[in-house]
Structures are given as C-alpha cells and as structure tokens.
Amino acid sequence: MATDFPVDSVCSRCLGRSYAKVGSGFSNIVRGRIVEFVFHILGLDLPDIVEEGSCKICSGSLSDLDRYTLAIAGRVSGYEFSNFLVGSTFDREVLSVEGSFQEVMGGLGESIKKEFNRECGKSLSETLKKEVEFLNPDLTIIVDLRYDSIALQTSSVYISGTYRKTRRDLPQTRWIHGDHPGDSVEEIVGIPLQEMTASENFFLHGAGREDVDVRMLGNGRQFVIEAYHPVKRAVDLDRFRETVNGSGRGVEISNLSFCDVSLIRKIKADTNDKTYRARVEFDSFPGEEKVRSAIEIMAGKIIYQRTPLRVASRRSDLIRERRIISIELEDFHGNLATLIVTAQSGTYIKEMLNGDNGRTEPSLSSLCEMPVRVLELDVIMIHRGENTDKNV
Ligand SMILES: [Zn+2]
Numbered sequence: 001m002a003t004d005f006p007v008d009s010v011c012s013r014c015l016g017r018s019y020a021k022v023g024s025g026f027s028n029i030v031r032g033r034i035v036e037f038v039f040h041i042l043g044l045d046l047p048d049i050v051e052e053g054s055c056k057i058c059s060g061s062l063s064d065l066d067r068y069t070l071a072i073a074g075r076v077s078g079y080e081f082s083n084f085l086v087g088s089t090f091d092r093e094v095l096s097v098e099g100s101f102q103e104v105m106g107g108l109g110e111s112i113k114k115e116f117n118r119e120c121g122k123s124l125s126e127t128l129k130k131e132v133e134f135l136n137p138d139l140t141i142i143v144d145l146r147y148d149s150i151a152l153q154t155s156s157v158y159i160s161g162t163y164r165k166t167r168r169d170l171p172q173t174r175w176i177h178g179d180h181p182g183d184s185v186e187e188i189v190g191i192p193l194q195e196m197t198a199s200e201n202f203f204l205h206g207a208g209r210e211d212v213d214v215r216m217l218g219n220g221r222q223f224v225i226e227a228y229h230p231v232k233r234a235v236d237l238d239r240f241r242e243t244v245n246g247s248g249r250g251v252e253i254s255n256l257s258f259c260d261v262s263l264i265r266k267i268k269a270d271t272n273d274k275t276y277r278a279r280v281e282f283d284s285f286p287g288e289e290k291v292r293s294a295i296e297i298m299a300g301k302i303i304y305q306r307t308p309l310r311v312a313s314r315r316s317d318l319i320r321e322r323r324i325i326s327i328e329l330e331d332f333h334g335n336l337a338t339l340i341v342t343a344q345s346g347t348y349i350k351e352m353l354n355g356d357n358g359r360t361e362p363s364l365s366s367l368c369e370m371p372v373r374v375l376e377l378d379v380i381m382i383h384r385g386e387n388t389d390k391n392v
Contacts, residue, residue, distance in 0.1 A: 003044070003045040003104065004104070005045075005046075005047045005101060005104055006097055006100040006101050006104065007047055007056035007057060007097060007101055008047050008048060008056065009047050009048040009049070009050040009054060009055065009056050010047050010048075010049065010050070010055050010056060010057055010101065011032070011049070011050055011051060011052040011054075011055035011057075011058060011060075012028075012029050012032030012033055012036065012049060013028045013029045013032055013052060013055075013058065013062055013063075013115075014028075014032070014055055014057040014058050014098070014101075014112070015031075015032035015035050015036060015046070015049065016028035016029055016030065016031030016032030016033070016034075016035060017031075017032070017102075017109050017110055017112065017115055018035075018101060018102045018105040018106075018108065018109035019031055019035055019105070019106075019108050019109065020108070020109050020110035020115075021108040021109070021110065022108050028115060032049075036049055056097065057094065057097055057098050057101060057112065058094070058112055059094075061090075061112075061116070061145050062112070062115065062116060062119065065116075065119055065120055065123055066123070068120055068143055068150075069120065069123045069124050069127055070127075071150060072086075072120075072124055072141055072143070072150055073124070073127050073128060075141075075150050075152060076128070076139065076141070076152065078231060079139060079152070079154065079231050080138075080230075080231070080232045080233040080234055081130065081137075081138035081139040081154065081233065082130065082131070082138055083130055083131045083132065083133035083137050083138055083139075084121075084124070084128070084130060084131075084132065084133065084137050084138065084139040084140070084141060085117075085121070085132060085133060085134060085137035085139075085140050085141070086116075086117045086120045086121045086124060086132075086140075086141050086142075086143065087117055087140060087141070087142045087143070088113050088116045088117055088120070088142065088143045088144070088145060089142060089143070089144040089145060089146060090112060090113055090116075090145050090146070091145070091146050094112065094145075095111065095112070095113070098111065098112055116143070116145075120143065124141075136155065137155065138154060138155055138233065139152060139153070139154050139155075140152070140153045140154075140155070153229065154229055154230055154231070154233075156199075156226045156227060156228050156229070156230070156261070157193075157197055157199070157226070157227040157230050157233050157235065157258070158224050158225070158226050158227075158258065158259045158260065158261055158263065158264070159193070159224070159225050159227075159235065159237070159240070159256055159257070159258055159259065160222065160223070160224045160225075160255075160256070160257055160258075160259040160263055160267075161222075161223060161225070161241075161253045161254060161255050161256040161257070162219065162220030162221060162222050162223070162253065162254055162255050163185055163189065163216065163220050163221055163223055163251055163252065163253050164216055164217055164218075164220045164221075164251070164252045164253075164254075165185055165210070165215055165216040165221075165250060165251055166215055166217070166250045166251075166252070167215065167250035168212075168213045168214070168215060168376070169183075169212065169213065170183060170184060170185060170188075170212065170250060170251070171183075171184045171185070171212045172184065172185045172186065172204065172206050172209040172210070173185070173186045173204055173206075173209075174186050174187060185204060185206075185223075185251050186202070186203070186204035186225075188244060188247065188249045188250075188251040189204060189223075189225050189244055189251060189253055190202035190203070190204060190225055190227075192240060192243040192244055192247075193225055193227050193235065193240060194227060196232065196235050196236075196239075196240060197227040197230035197231065197232045197233065197235060198230065198231035198232050199227040199228055199229055199230035199231070200228055200229035200230075201228040201229065202225060202226060202227055202228060203225070203226045203228060204223055204224075204225050204226075205223060205224045205225075205226065205264045205267070205268065206221060206222070206223045206267075206268075207221055207222035207223065207267035207268065207270040207272075207382075208221065208268075208270040208345070209221075210379055211350075211377075213377070214377045214378065214379060215377075215378040215379070216378075216379050217378050217379060217380050218275070218379065218380040218381040218382065219381060219382060219384070220252075220253075220254065220255075220382070221379070221382060222267045222270075222382075222384070223267070224259060224263055224264050224267065226264075235258075237256040237257070237258075240253075240256065241253055241254065241256055270345060271345045272345055272382050272383050272384050272385075273325060273342060273343065273344055273345060273382075273383040274342070274343060274345065274347075274379055274381065274382050274383065275340065275341065275342040275379070275380050275381040275382075275383070276340070276341045276342075276343070276349050276377055276378060276379055276380060277330070277338065277339070277340055277376075277377070277378045277380050278338070278339045278341060278349065278353055278374055278376070278377050278378075279336065279337075279338050279374075279375045279376040279377075280336070280337050280338075280339065280353055280354075280364065280372050280373065280374055280375060281335055281336055281372070281373045281375055282335045282336075282337070282368060282370055282371075282372055283335070283370040283371040283372070283373075284335060284370060285334060285335055286335075286368045286370060288329075288332055290367075290368050291329060291332060291337060291364075291368060292329065293367075294362075294364055294367035294368050295327045295328075295329060295339070295364075297362065297367055298324045298327060298352075298362060298364070298367070299324060299325075299326050299327045300323075300324070300325065300326070301323070301324060302321050302322065302323050302324075303321075303322055303323075303324055303347075303352055303360060303361065303362060303363070304319050304320070304321060304360070304361050305319065305320045305321075305322060305347070305348050305351055305352070305356075305359065305360045306318070306319045306320075306356075306359040306360070307319075307320075307359075308348055308350075308351050308356050308359060308360075309356070309357075309359070311348075320346065322343060322344045322346060322347040322348075322352075323343065323344040323347075324341065324342075324343050324344075324347070324352065325342040325343060325344065326340075326341070326342045327339055327340070327341050327342075328340040336375075339353075339364075340380075342381075342383075348360065349374075349377060350374045350377060351363065352364070353365065353372055353374050354371070354372045354373065354374055355372070
C-alpha cells in the first residue's frame with residue numbers, strides 16, 4: 001500500500017530532519033541520505049528526493065545560510081554586544097506541512113525553525129567571533145523567512161544608583177501629556193544615557209516616589225534607569241554621573257553600577273522607613289505646649305490613614321495603618337513649625353500633618369484642633385537595610 005505523504009517531493013535535509021531525534025553526530029543532510037538508503041533497501045515509499053531549491057517543505061531556505069550570515073553580519077556592525085541569539089519566523093503553511101510530513105514519518109523530527117536557528121547561530125558565531133547565549137542574550141536577531149527580512153532587538157542596559165532631587169517642581173517620571181518636556185527626574189537622568197547608548201527609549205524605575213513638590217535629599221532614592229534597545233552598551237559610568245550632575249537641573253545621581261532587570265522588582269518592593277523635614281503653618285498660634293503634646297501622642301504610635309482624595313483615582317480606597325516612629329520639633333516660631341518625622345514606609349506625611357479633612361486620624365491638625373498647612377516637605381533620609389522602629 002502506498003504511503004500518503006502531504007508533499008510529493010522533499011530534500012535530503014528535510015527528510016533527515018524528520019528523524020532528528022534518532023542518533024546524533026550526523027547533520028540532517030547525512031541523516032537524510034541514510035534514511036533514503038534504508039527505506040530503499042526495505043522497499044518503503046518516500047516522496048521524490050530533490051534538490052533543496054525544489055523541496056516542497058523548505059524551498060531551499062536552509063541552503064541560503066551563508067547569505068543570511070553575511071546580511072546579519074552587515075546589519076549588526078556598529079552594535080555593541082558580547083553574545084547573541086538567532087530566532088526565525090517561517091510561514092505557518094511551511095510549519096504545518098512539515099508537521100504533517102514528520103507525523104507520517106513517525107514523529108521523530110525537529111522543526112525547521114530549530115535547525116535554522118541552530119545552524120545560523122553556529123555560522124554567525126564563527127563569523128562574528130561571539131558566543132550564542134540562550135537565556136539572556138545582548139542581541140536577538142530575528143530572521144523572517146517570509147519577507148526575507150532581519151530584525152534586531154538588543155536587551156536593555158540597566159544601571160542602578162541613587163538620586164537626590166533638589167527642586168520642588170519636578171515629577172519623578174515623564175508627564176503623560178508633555179506640558180513640561182524634559183522636566184522630570186526620568187528625563188534629566190535618561191536623556192544623557194539615551195545619547196550615550198544610542199537607545200530608542202529609556203525608563204526610570206524608582207524605589208517608590210516622592211510627590212512633585214517634595215525634595216529628595218539625604219542619601220537619595222534608589223533607582224534603576226533602563227536604556228531600551230541600545231546600540232552601545234559600554235557606558236562610562238563616571239562620565240554619565242558627571243553629565244547628569246553637571247547639568248545643574250536639580251538632580252544628582254551617585255552609586256552607579258550596571259545591574260540586572262531583577263533589581264527593579266526588588267527596589268520597587270520598597271519597605272524602608274523614611275525621615276522627613278516638614279515646615280508647617282498653623283491656622284493661629286497653637287502654643288508650644290499643645291504642639292509638644294500632639295507630637296508626644298503620635299510618636300511611636302499607629303495612625304490610621306484613609307486613602308487621600310488626591311491619590312484616590314490611583315489607589316483603592318481603604319484605611320491603612322502606619323507607624324510614626326519618631327517626631328522632633330526642630331523649630332517653632334509664631335504659627336510656623338519645622339518637624340523631623342520618621343515614619344514607616346507608605347505613610348502619607350502631608351495627611352499625617354494636615355489631617356486630610358479627618359481622613360487621617362490622629363493628625364497634627366486634629367490634635368492641635370486647628371487647620372495645619374504643609375508649606376514644605378523634604379525626604380531627608382531613607383533608612384535602607386535598617387529598621388528604625390525596633391518594636392515592629
Ligand atoms: Zn527541504
């Protein structure tokens with residue numbers, strides 16, 4: 001009985017590939033010749049064995065490897081990378097016909113994609129003198145066999161550090177509706193990096209964020225800046241730091257080092273206590289006694305904060321318990337006071353002071369029984385890797 005093949009002609013390479021899981025040490029072409037010989041001896045049916053160019057499965061795409069290697073080598077010149085990976089896109093019809101053919105042959109084959117990627121990778125590796133890297137390649141090359149095109153994707157360059165922000169009008173990340181183009185920590189740090197790496201885009205990932213009008217002083221906030229789809233990877237970190245810090249735009253970065261994408265998740269899970277300096281104005285003269293007793297009541301205690309209205313669109317409405325670790329009265333003069341507050345991560349400090357119309361309880365405002373306005377707020381220390389509240 002004649003075997004019913006989905007194609008009437010195949011090349012030796014495609015025939016051999018249908019037994020790729022049998023034996024090792026042979027190329028698919030050699031394996032194909034062995035299969036052809038054995039089938040012939042046993043009197044078994046096979047489609048016509050033809051040249052690769054006439055093959056109904058591969059249409060000769062794998063005999064074109066040298067041409068692809070040359071084209072890729074040309075495309076990647078100028079890119080900085082120490083390793084790479086080749087991927088490919090084949091017509092769905094090709095994969096489907098190949099699948100049916102391999103099934104008829106016993107289901108011991110490998111996909112044409114796999115052979116193409118492996119062989120192209122080998123040949124490129126020799127040409128470029130660079131290693132193939134499967135897990136985390138600097139450069140991924142995708143050959144689209146349908147359109148005979150090559151696309152390159154480089155993995156992002158990640159640099160971690162800490163930033164200080166000395167202005168009260170600077171958001172951490174870009175405004176979505178670009179009213180102030182160039183004016184954010186993200187752009188002040190990211191644009192120089194984008195230029196140094198010739199990258200397509202950049203993203204700042206912060207360990208939490210401060211409000212636009214809050215300065216970030218002291219030891220600074222941890223961040224990871226990502227250069228997306230970079231052409232260059234060898235960033236001179238000293239020059240990067242000096243460029244940002246020398247721009248005089250109110251952002252200073254330090255402690256720079258190259259890092260892994262996994263650091264982003266780690267720093268985003270920020271649970272560090274923070275110390276703030278707040279300048280507040282009481283509605284009328286409260287008397288130092290009253291302020292001191294309010295501070296004593298809150299220090300070391302839990303306060304209850306319903307989600308502030310100003311962030312209610314971004315956060316679910318619930319009541320959070322946060323510990324105020326310590327409060328000091330640094331300065332008190334007329335209706336004005338300066339307080340140093342250390343609080344648990346996630347405390348809404350402005351609301352802890354002004355009470356947010358009763359949504360935070362207790363607050364400096366409720367304990368002093370009068371409206372309190374927060375004039376200025378600075379983060380002056382982020383307690384990384386230490387827990388300032390020994391009772392928690
Ligand atoms: Zn073929």
